[in-house]
Structure formats: C-alpha cells, structure tokens
Amino acid sequence: DKCIELGYDVEIDLWYINSRYYLGHNSGMDEVNFTYLYARKHYLWIHCKNREAFDFCLKNNLHCFWHDTDDYTMTSYGYVWAYPGKFSVGTMCIMVMPELHWPVDLIHQQPAFGYCSDFVAQIKA
8 A cells, every 4th residue: 555655556466265355475364355456456466376366356357467487478458467587578568576687777778668676666767
C-alpha cells in the first residue's frame, strides 16, 4: 500500500488455497480478501503462484501472469514479463531486477515499459 501511495504499481505473489487468498512468495502467508485485491486492481501485477490463483484472476479480470523459469511470459493485459537477467523485448516489456545484472546506463538503453525492482527510484533517475 505504501508503494501505491507513492505512485507505483506493485507486483504481488498470490495463492488461492481452500477458497482463501494469500500473499507470499514461497507459500501463502498473509491472508487478504477479494475486496482488498479489487480495490487495488489498477495498481497490481499479480504473479499467480498456483493454478487456482491464475484461474481466479483471469475470471475476475485482474492483471496477472504465471511463470516459472520462462525467459518471458505474457500478462493477461498484454505486457511481457521478463525473467531476471533477460533483456527487454520492447516497449511493452517489464524488466525484472535489472540492477542486479546491468549498470543503469545499459538498462536505460533498452526499450521497456517499466521495471520491477526494490530500487525503482534509482533505476528511473
């Protein structure tokens, strides 16, 4: 919520287990409800962590994607989500944690829609 208040979109990891929604990277840890997700839908990039979460997001028109170790995947809204360390494939691409792989000047030479990083402000500068 703090990042959204600062004007950023956010990537979240979503699990759907026994008709409940959970946030968490390696497992569902923090329970949320549909109202929470829907109220923030314009700011969320939802990384579905199980097929039930993916099905739920698609049925409810939430911006989502599913990937494991794919170099690139397409989000439900038509953006390309690049695996960390992969170059951008164009102006509809989100580069994930590019600061771990390239200097900022090289990052900026790649056409991209945006970045997924804990250090977006430094990359954006």
